[in-house]
Amino acid sequence: MAGFPILSLVTFLPVLGMIIIMFLKKEQALTIKYTTLLITGIQLVVAVVMLLNFNYNAQGVFQQSSFQFIEKFRWIQVPGVSWLGTVKIDYFLGVDGISMPMILLTAIVSFIATLSSWNIEKSIKGYFALFLLLDTGMMGVFVSLDFFLFYIFWELMLLPMYFLIGIWGGPRKEYAAIKFFIYTLFGSVFMLLVMIGLYFSAFETLADGTKVHTFNLLAMMDPSNFSANGILSPFNPSNLRFIAYIALFVGFAIKIPMFPFHTWLPDAHVEAPTPISVILAGVLLKMGTYGILRISYPIFPDITKQLMWWIALFGMINILYGAFVALAQKDFKKLIAYSSVSHMGYVLLGMASLTTAGISGAVFQMFNHGTITAMLFLIVGVIYDRAHTRGLDEFGGLAVQMPIYAGFVTVAFFAAIGLPSMSGFVSEALVFVGSFSVEGIRVLSILSSLGILLGAGYMLWTLQRVYLGKLNEKWANLKDLDVREYLMFVPLSIIVIFLGVYPSGMLNIMTTSVNTLVNLVNNGFAKVLF
């Protein structure tokens, strides 16, 4: 395995697909679809191969030697530009226990979303080309270990998303697309500033002994790489580091989305076509929390510890606020969108605990929310395709008309409620185990548990309004799931139940890295480990 650029393969395979599609004719709709399916299928296989070759005992996080599938070479080098010095940017990819689950998630969700894109009718060629580009952007974010590269992928994913919502979306698609784009870009500006600040503060020693500024994330985690007077150096007594942390956090928080930066999400979801909602909720939101774990936590452990109460507070607000607002919705898709806000709150709460159980719960919850919410958006998509409406009060009794569909609905809804035996329970329970064990945020943890009550409330109420009761005669001709839809729901249901019964399957991947991260943050800096 060694030496084979598997991460580049998994990341850029979709671009290859995009190029193939560009050479196909507009009329070859089916070929385009099968090409995309094949490409995402191969990507999924590659991700699984990675998992099979994954070393569960490698720490990663800050230590280059224990990252896996590393690819690192000089990408850009401009020698000696006056005051700038040598500009050096690496093409640096690698995986540890925190990114591995995200890679699997991206591959799974992209594959399912391709199946769900089957009935897209408008300009198919453009749609699938952009779809594949989006796939590359997401995957790139999860494998980059160089801040510059990370930033490029982060921005790369914006462009196709903008067009996918703006062209293939619903009635208010332009508004939603622009709101999404500008809001995220607004956050990216902060990220860019912090990135440049860090670049000018940190050094990397080259093979010939010269010190150059660096975008290498791992180098930024080591305090010995900072000069005493660098603006974002840990030795600098000014509170610029604190401000930088918050700026970076806001950049990530918009993506999560964290209250009060969440209002782009319901609009984007309501307008986006089903497969794009699936990707958006399934993968994109995780980029925010992943960014915090990958960048904010290990580079700013000092500030992270100072602010943990605030992160937990915003986690709690997300959980409760999202749940309450979901309860007030009349639009099925909007309800699921707000439930995402609530469920991402658990990720924040778990992360804030800075314990192994809490952070494992958070990473696991990222994965589980990805699969479960993907199912929920597919469920909305199924009736929207058939009935062309999403009003919660316009249905009723669909369980009689579409029993197989209703079966999957029951699985997905109870998974979202956090029923034991489904994956969501384990991650939420771990989040609570972690956050409750920390005295400082115990009260917030207890208050957050109200979210599991409200969650049962809005999900079961929805189940009742749409699926139970007497069949609304208007919908007496709706057909049950077809084979393609079956293929979307079955694998997701299996994953959700399998991980609910056997959570070790996912938790073992991350434990070593999470422990390392917990140590790193709690002990201040990387050098003082173990």
Added chain:
Amino acid sequence: MTESLLITLSIVTLFLPLLGFAVVVLTGKKFSKMYLFEMLIISATLLISLTIAFFKLSYYPHDIVASLDWFKFSNVPGIGTLNFEIGVKIDNLTALMLIVVNLISFLVHLFSIEYMHGDPRYNRYFSYLGIFTFSMLGIVLTHNLLMMYIFWELVGLSSYLLIGFWFEKKSASDASKKAFIVNRVGDIGMFAGILILFTNYHTFTFDKIFEQISMGHLPFNSPAWLTAAGILVFMGAVGKSAQFPLHVWLPDAMEGPTPVSALIHAATMVAAGVYLVVRIFAMLTADAMTVIAIIGAVTSFIAATIALTQNDIKKVLAYSTVSQLGYMIMALGVGAYSFAFFHLVTHAFFKACLFLGSGSVIHAMHHEQDIRNMGGLRKKLPITYYTFLISTLAISGIPFTSGFLSKDGILAGTLTFGKLTGYWFIPALGFLVALLTAFYMFRLVILTFHGEPRDHHKYDHAHESPFVMAAPLVILATLSIFIWYTPNPVGADQGWFLSKWVKTPHTVVPQNQRFNFMKTEEKTAAAETSEPALHEAEAPVHGEITHSEMYTEAMHASHYPAMFLSIAMAGLGILFAFLIYQWKKISADMLEEKLRPLHKFSLNKWYIDELYDATWIAGTLAFSKMLYWIDSVIIDGAVNGAATVTRFVSRLSGLFDTFVVDGFVNFTAFLSGFIGLNFKKLQTGKVQTYVIFVVFAIIIIMLVFKPY
């Protein structure tokens, strides 16, 4: 039969019903006879369970435990290894529960073959019974709190599915939703309690937690947290066992098919709450026990008063279930541990019999449930009548029945508790409820089976149930006789059930957190120190004897007073019922007239549902609407406002650009154009004009510079 074989068998019996569920759910549409597969499964489960119970009770005095790591975190900073264990523990309680759960489950399966006949989702019904049996067995077999919570939620799911089985009815889907959500309230408390224990002890296993507490390691080093943990875990029982203030879901749960009510909402699942308290009994402090006793007593009283006036046959039984569960909880609160568990078992049988009996009546009356339209059914349904009567005698606490034994024990326990602690209102409520129970149960029997039929049409079509429905009734009624539990019809103490199988566990609570009557006497403590060898030989696994001698004596003294008083109360209740409804010496209508406010209060269930609707439900919905308004108007308004402001500013700068910046550029151009335009007029091309300019220029220079 080795221990490991017993463990294996218990795992088989746990997963068989799940297999049944999976197979029937996946194939039920294709094969109409799949329910027979489910019958096969439950029969096998029953046989294996009986085997396990027999071997455990006969040959193994100690507990059989096996566990494995479900998942774990190694090398956790500051902790080491964090294990999330799952495991099986077979002790006497488990063995007895295995018999109760599987026997009733089997009988209910049998009963349902006929009762549910012709239902369009017939197979699915049986598969749901399968997943219920699986979840319930999980609760019974587990040795730790985490697994308890997991199966706790799973029985909640099966209960949700079965209450809402006829989900086309709005009332059914409402009831199932209500049941799940109300239970979640209790579950949050339970989960918080579990978190307190796990945070401190890093284990979910009952025995390991108790061991740590007995070694003096209290949660967060404070007895208050121990009390809190006990009460919070008990909250799970408040939800599942329908205790006040979370009892409201159980009566509504009667929307489910009647055999389901018998199995889940009377005999087994609702008793899981009692079982949970039984499991954590060893760590309950005096304060926690007081809370539990009060909740139990209040619940049993409220439910009994509501049952007095209900007219739906299933509603009466539902409230009587709530009331009897309150009894069990109260019994645990006052320390009458073994009688609480005893009552759980006896109640399971006679209440299942009552519910299946009501199912038989409802079936015969073509889904009529209102007792005002019944009457005289004794002649039409003799088997149903006699089995129903025996169970009613049992629940009323008449000698020679199982209910008499367990109820009498509980009442003696409350009396002792009142004597030793001064909380006299608990025995007072206990005996009052005994009277009310006898009254409303005989009211039910008389109105349903005695007298003249009030709806002749339905009466004429009524018919006794076939064998598969009658057999479970007979079996359950037989199990309501004393002989199965003790040879002595008036004292259960000598019976094998209490003397051999169910013993009060050793408490692990620190001395100063116990009731006085549970404290270890000074003398004994001294003896322990002087004779360590003896102590060791007799030492339990951990903890100390729960009841002091003072308690044993007091309990002994209460035995006969409690017995006579409880018989008197039951007799009085039955007498009133006959006076009013059978012999009509006292007019029911007149009573109703005279006590109108009280009657209305009872009929409307103390208005508790209305109160919750108006406060919690309406409040939550209003709050959620308000937050949504804030979200769309203020927060999103701020976002859109920022966009508007940006656009306004950009328009302003656009204007500035157009008029000022570009204006300046254009003005410059204009100016040079203007100047050029005007100055070109000087260029005339005539030599004379130029000569004049030159002359003028020379004159000006001469005047200005004065070169002369």
